[in-house]
Amino acid sequence: MIGSATQSIVYDAPKRRHPLLTFVVQQPLGAAGLVVIVIMLFASIFAQYVAPYNPVVIDFSSMLSPPSWEHWMGTDSFGRDVYTRIIYGARTALLVGFLSSLMGATLGAVIGVISAYFGGRIDMVIQRFMDVLLSFPIIVLALTVVAVLGKFLVGGLDLNLVVAIAIPMVPKVARVIRSSALAIRELPYIDAARAAGFSHTRIIFRHIVPNVTAPYLIMLTAFMAQAILLEASLSFLGLGVTEPTAAWGLMLSGSSAEFYREAPWMIIFPGLAISLAVFAFNLFGDSLRDWLDPKIKL
C-alpha cells in the first residue's frame, strides 16, 4: 500500500538516560554527597585562585583575629588565614585519602582474588595473615607503620603516610573481594576458560577481576572517608602531615588547643571541614553501594 508511507511508526524505545543521571535520580543523597566532593575537588585543584591568602605566609600583625570580612574564618596563632588553610587542607586530605584508598583497595583486591582463585593452602595462609592484620585496631597499626617507616617525602607528600593509611584497609577489602570472587570462580565461564587452556594470569585478570569491580569501587569510596579520618587523626597526633603544609588534623593539633578561649574558630572550622568531607564520602559511598550491589556488607 502506498498510503502506508504516510503512516508514522512510533517506536516505544526505552528511555536511555545517562548513568550519571540515573544515579542522581535514584540516589539523591548520594548525589548531594557527590556535589560536595566535586566542590572540594575543584577548590583543592584551583586552591591558588580560590583561596584569598597564602597558606604558609606568617603575618604577626593579624594574629588570632576573629572571623571578619577579611578573614572569613579568622586567623591562627601565626596570623595565617584559617579559610585559606582549610582549602589547601582539602588538597592534602583528598590526595592522601585517594592515594591511600586506591593503594589499600587495589592491594586488598589482588590478595582477595588470588586467595579465592587458588583456594586450598594458599587461601588458608593468606586468610590467617589477614586475621592477624585484622586484630590490630586501625590506628594502632597505622601508628606503628608510621613509626617504623619514618618519612619519605615526594613533592611535599609523605608516601609512607599513604602506606600507613592503606595497610589497615587491605585485610577488609581482601575479605569482601575474596567472597565475591569465590562466587565467580564457580561459574561455568571460568570452567570454560580453564578448559580452553588459558593461563591463571589471564583467567584472573580477564575473567575474574572485571567481575569484582563493583565491590572494588564500593570499597574504594567507602575507604576514602576512613582514610580522611585516619589522616586527620595521625596529623593531629603529630605523626602525619607536618607543618607548614596545611592539613585539617594538623590545624587542630598543638597550639590550637591552647587557644580554646581566645580563638575557638581555630578549632571549630577545621573539624567541620573533616566532618563535611567524611560525611560526603559516606553518603556517596553508601548510595554507590545501594546502586551497584546492595548485598555487599562493609
Next chain:
Amino acid sequence: MLRYTINRLLLMIPTLLGVAVLVFIMLRMMPGDIVELKLLAEGGSVSMETLAVERTRLGLDKSLWGQFGDWMVGLVTLDFGISMWTGKPVIEEIGSRLELSMQVALMATVLAIAIALPLGTLSALYKDTWIDHVIRVFAIAGLAVPSFWLGMIIILSLLLTFDWIPPLTYLPIYEDPWHNLSQLIWPAMAVGYRYSAVATRMMRSTILEVLQEDYIRTARAKGVYEKWVISRHAMRNAMLPVITVIGLEFAFLIGGLVVTEQVFNLNGLGKLFVETVTRGDFTMVQALVMLIAAFFVIINFVVDMLYAVFDPRVRYR
C-alpha cells in the same frame, strides 16, 4: 558446643603468635634505636662503649632469634620485661593506665548501647517519618565527626557556657567517684558517639528486617500486646547483629581512645602507646600491641559465644 569453644580458643593462638611476629619484625625495622635516642637526646657526646653497655643491658645486642625467644618465654611466663625508656616494669606502667582506659571504654559502650537500642528501634518503627529522619541524621553524622574533634568541642562548650573544664588529674572511681566521673564522662561521650551511631544504624536495619518475619506476624495474630511484640520478639532477635557490631567496634573504640586521650590529657593506654611508639620502646610497644590484639581476639570470641546465648537456633559444632 564445648568442642567448638575449645577449637575456637585454640585458633586464637596462631593469630596472636602472628601478631607477635609481625610486631617484632616491624619494630626491628625501625631506623635508629632507643639507646641512641635516649642517651643522645640528653645532650652531650656519649662514647660508643656507653652505648654498647646500654644495649647489652637492654638485651639489644642479642641476635634477633635470641630477642624473640626471650620475649616469647617472657610472654608465656607472664613476664613482660621492663620498659626500655623508664626502666620500670612494663606491667606496672600498663596497669596504672589500663584502669583509666577500660573505664572510659566501658562507659562509652554502656552509653552507646543505651542510646542505640531505643533510637534504632524508634527509627525503624517510625520509618520515613520525621522521627526516623532526625535519628538517621544523628547517626550518619556520628560516623563523620572525628572523636577527637568532638572532644575538643565538648571542652570548648563546657568552657564557654559554664566556664569550667573537666579536672585534669585522674582519681580512681573508688577514691572519688564524683571527681572521676566528672572527668571521664566527656571522653566517653566523645568516643561513644561514633559507637552509638554505628549501633543505631545496625539496630534500625535489623529491626526493619525482623518485623517482616513470620514469627512477628504470628505473635501479632495470637494477640500479643504490641509493646511485647517489639520488646520480646523483635528487639531480642535484632540484638544479634547489633552485638556483633558493638564487639567489632570495640577495636575502633580503642583506636578512638588513642587520639581522644590526647585531647583530654588523660594518661591512658592510648597516650602511652603514642609516646612509646615514637620513642621506639620495644618492650613497651610489644606488650601494648599484644594486649590490645588479645583483647580484640577475645572480644570476637565472646561475641561468637553470645550468638548462641541470644539465638538458641545457633548451634556450634
